[in-house]
Amino acid sequence: EAQVTQNPRYLITVTGKKLTVTCSQNMNHEYMSWYRQDPGLGLRQIYYSMNVEVTDKGDVPEGYKVSRKEKRNFPLILESPSPNQTSLYFCASSSIRNYGYTFGSGTRLTVV
């Protein structure tokens, strides 16, 4: 089944404790992206990647890191999480020439 797999689905952590949210897709998509969703603000892009070893900032990259060492994986790293990073996070992938995204199931992160 074609899918984007995010883990974990839910995470509660403390301020400053490094964490990684994993994202993997099995569709050989070139394009991968991370979004955060906050009430009243919709979805905002954090980072994106056009292909292996090619990543760039989206609209709200502060406090996040990403890497794209393999085509299928695009982890999101929070080196020192803060409460304002409490949010619902989505990983998405697409063929660049395709119509739109396939989304992961989302990760609900709470930083206390």
Place this chain on the structure above:
Amino acid sequence: AQKITQTQPGMFVQEKEAVTLDCTYDTSDPSYGLFWYKQPSSGEMIFLIYQGSYDQQNATEGRYSLNFQKARKSANLVISASQLGDSAMYFCAMREGLSLGADGLTFGKGTHLIIQP
């Protein structure tokens, strides 16, 4: 300026009625794509329908249709014969250009649709 505007934060509709969710967009690129996604309370994002800027006909997918008015920069989602399971957040989104680039998809802030029995 917002690129995608959804002016209805919330809507209540009676079951079996048709629903129109509004979306206007702003772009100077002649090539673009418009999308609608559904987000139920469980949180996942579900693709509903796509309309390309050069498509001559309005897109349809089952009970979903997209009322595309290019001159007005409007891409409203129409749900026919609404069902209780249609209760969800609905997001309009746009891709500028022929393929995904730096901006990815730009999303509106969503409309919360509640279908009442």
